Amino acid sequence: MKRTSNRIPSITFGPIILLVLISLFFYSCAEQEKDDTPWVSLFDGETLNGWTQKGGEATYEVREGTIVGSTVSNTPNSFLTSDKMYGDFILELEYKVDSSMNSGIQIRSNSYPHYRNGRVHGYQIEIDPSDRAWSAGIYDESRRGWLHPLSDENTAAKQAFKQNGWNHYRIEALGDTLKTWINGVPASYLVDDQTASGFIGLQVHAINKEQKEGTEIIWKNIRILTDSLDRYAQNSPLPLINNTNRLTKNESDQGWEMLWDGQTTKGWRGAKSENFPEKGWAIEGGVLTVLSSGGEESAAGGDIVTTEKYNDFELMLDFKLTEGANSGIKYYVDTELNKGSGSSIGLEYQILDDEKHPDAKKGSHEGSRTVASLYDLVQADVNKPTNPIGEWNTAHIISKNNQVEHYLNGAKVLEYQRKSDIYRKLVSESKYLTWPNFGELESGQILLQDHGDHVSFKNIKIKPLTNN
Numbered sequence: 001m002k003r004t005s006n007r008i009p010s011i012t013f014g015p016i017i018l019l020v021l022i023s024l025f026f027y028s029c030a031e032q033e034k035d036d037t038p039w040v041s042l043f044d045g046e047t048l049n050g051w052t053q054k055g056g057e058a059t060y061e062v063r064e065g066t067i068v069g070s071t072v073s074n075t076p077n078s079f080l081t082s083d084k085m086y087g088d089f090i091l092e093l094e095y096k097v098d099s100s101m102n103s104g105i106q107i108r109s110n111s112y113p114h115y116r117n118g119r120v121h122g123y124q125i126e127i128d129p130s131d132r133a134w135s136a137g138i139y140d141e142s143r144r145g146w147l148h149p150l151s152d153e154n155t156a157a158k159q160a161f162k163q164n165g166w167n168h169y170r171i172e173a174l175g176d177t178l179k180t181w182i183n184g185v186p187a188s189y190l191v192d193d194q195t196a197s198g199f200i201g202l203q204v205h206a207i208n209k210e211q212k213e214g215t216e217i218i219w220k221n222i223r224i225l226t227d228s229l230d231r232y233a234q235n236s237p238l239p240l241i242n243n244t245n246r247l248t249k250n251e252s253d254q255g256w257e258m259l260w261d262g263q264t265t266k267g268w269r270g271a272k273s274e275n276f277p278e279k280g281w282a283i284e285g286g287v288l289t290v291l292s293s294g295g296e297e298s299a300a301g302g303d304i305v306t307t308e309k310y311n312d313f314e315l316m317l318d319f320k321l322t323e324g325a326n327s328g329i330k331y332y333v334d335t336e337l338n339k340g341s342g343s344s345i346g347l348e349y350q351i352l353d354d355e356k357h358p359d360a361k362k363g364s365h366e367g368s369r370t371v372a373s374l375y376d377l378v379q380a381d382v383n384k385p386t387n388p389i390g391e392w393n394t395a396h397i398i399s400k401n402n403q404v405e406h407y408l409n410g411a412k413v414l415e416y417q418r419k420s421d422i423y424r425k426l427v428s429e430s431k432y433l434t435w436p437n438f439g440e441l442e443s444g445q446i447l448l449q450d451h452g453d454h455v456s457f458k459n460i461k462i463k464p465l466t467n468n
Helices: 014-033 155-160 249-253 421-428
Strands: 051-055 059-063 066-070 078-082 089-097 103-110 121-127 138-141 145-148 167-174 177-182 185-191 199-204 216-225 268-270 281-284 287-290 304-306 313-321 326-333 347-352 392-400 403-408 411-417 445-448 455-464
Touching: 066 078, 066 199, 078 103, 089 103, 103 138, 103 167, 121 167, 121 199, 145 185, 145 249, 155 185, 199 216, 313 326, 313 347, 326 392, 347 392, 411 421
Parallel strands: none
Antiparallel strands: 051 078, 059 066, 066 216, 078 199, 089 167, 089 216, 103 121, 103 199, 121 138, 138 145, 167 177, 177 185, 268 304, 281 287, 287 455, 304 445, 313 392, 313 455, 326 347, 326 445, 392 403, 403 411
16 A cells, blocks of 8 residues: 655755845845936936027937937037036936937037127037047037047046947036046046036038938936035046146137236236235136225335236237226237326226226226226127126227227127327327327337236236238
């Protein structure tokens, strides 16, 4: 008789338990690695709501949860720009680009009627599928050109780009510091304070006659973080490039020279002395400041001038006013004139708090003592784009063949012709009437004025021009 066993059949639990444990491990890891960053999506995956096209006429469309940009012939660079403006942020996105294209991600960018008829300008995080491989380098669109190209030493970032595949960018803009990563590899680390805020933009670059129309760049997973940035910001192991008081490669190639090195008094002296003033001026943190002494003209350290003289030139610098302050940039200065009390004589780009300083309402010609005006002679455009007191403004003067132009923050605010009949009539009606041939020197020094008020300067550069 066959005996029946009451023993429960054995079951092999080993493999099952192992699979369960492995699943729990990966689930636990996934939970631990779950991104709790409070990202905000800039693209809803279905529409282009929140975005506006500027510049050229390249096409943008939504396709399967992505934004697709396509090239169009005979049109300038095109930009799909966020309607919202951003200052400090962390931005992440992914893109795939045709290998024949050039593109970029605009950050802190703007479009103003006064700047090159609305042309988009600002920081661009490069997309470069060419052999040069500068993807995630930093370019200044429609302004200064390359700020931070990828160096030959950063081979890891150059090699990180995926040709014909998806690439991931991380971009951090905190204060004056910009950092980029491509597919997790650090690419750029830059200090530059040209622009504090602006829109995000997706560029479709213009194409030449040899390039095929309809080539595409595709973006997805566009998200931004604007809160708790210190918590989520990442360190970069790259050497920091500080662009303050430093020429870009493009500027050097174009003949610009630094007129102040950002650290010393080299190239400058007192207007009424062979040496730089021992008091009244300060150099700190890359900023040159004339200190307050109660608002009296040239009563403390006095004006400072370049040791070199300039004929035709292009001059740019950044200036920052305190409340109620007065100063100026003079050019074609002869320090041998007016060696007594007061400021040296020369044509003056006025620097002034138009709202608080009484000089704004004075002058031989109405409005001619306001900021960016040709002091006491020609008023600057009343619609000039002036940044608030305490923020940096950019002054730009071009003088060539006696044709002179003043710019403020990229906008041309006045022009005049030295030595012309109109100019001489203006002088005859001004406080300069008693100075023979005022403002008609062939060459002269550049002067920064001590008017007794706290005013700061930086990024002082000049480009000598050749007469035609």
